[in-house]
Amino acid sequence: MEAEIIYYAKDGRRFLDPLKCEEYERTLGLQPGTWGYARESLRNLGENMYLNGYIAIRHEGRNAWHHMITSNLDDYLCDYVNVNDLTEDKRWIAITIGGMIEYLDGKYNDDDECIYLLTYCEQKDFKCDFGATSQQNQDFWEKGKKDTEDYLSRKAKGE
Numbered sequence: 001m002e003a004e005i006i007y008y009a010k011d012g013r014r015f016l017d018p019l020k021c022e023e024y025e026r027t028l029g030l031q032p033g034t035w036g037y038a039r040e041s042l043r044n045l046g047e048n049m050y051l052n053g054y055i056a057i058r059h060e061g062r063n064a065w066h067h068m069i070t071s072n073l074d075d076y077l078c079d080y081v082n083v084n085d086l087t088e089d090k091r092w093i094a095i096t097i098g099g100m101i102e103y104l105d106g107k108y109n110d111d112d113e114c115i116y117l118l119t120y121c122e123q124k125d126f127k128c129d130f131g132a133t134s135q136q137n138q139d140f141w142e143k144g145k146k147d148t149e150d151y152l153s154r155k156a157k158g159e
Helices: 018-026 035-043 098-107 139-155
Strands: 052-057 062-068 113-121 130-135
Touching: 035 062, 035 098, 035 113, 035 130, 052 098, 062 098, 062 139, 113 139
Parallel strands: none
Antiparallel strands: 052 062, 052 113, 113 130
């Protein structure tokens, strides 16, 4: 009995050689629903935009959730210090699109599956026009659900 393994590229093209399949996929560019695609889409909004929301990336079989928060800390600090004596950077927790990209880019691969829901604004206080953006990926959720089911099954078996 002989078996033939067929490798499918992301666009459905078939290959008998896995290396040729990988090489071909690299020529396809960034795929929607991936970290690489998200990075470039967000970069196009402007790297100086401030963020609030979440981004989740599936890397090496695990989902990692990152919360992006831009917020004034005055209400939390006022019982301990005179906030007017603090410099601006001590009064805010803030993340920009550029800062998020710098933080995440070395941790994840371009083809890692990714979802996000973010609001963005030119001002830290979000007191001007702001936007919202998202990326969804059904495979991200399906694989996470399967991981949970596998974990519960192993746990039930005492593994």
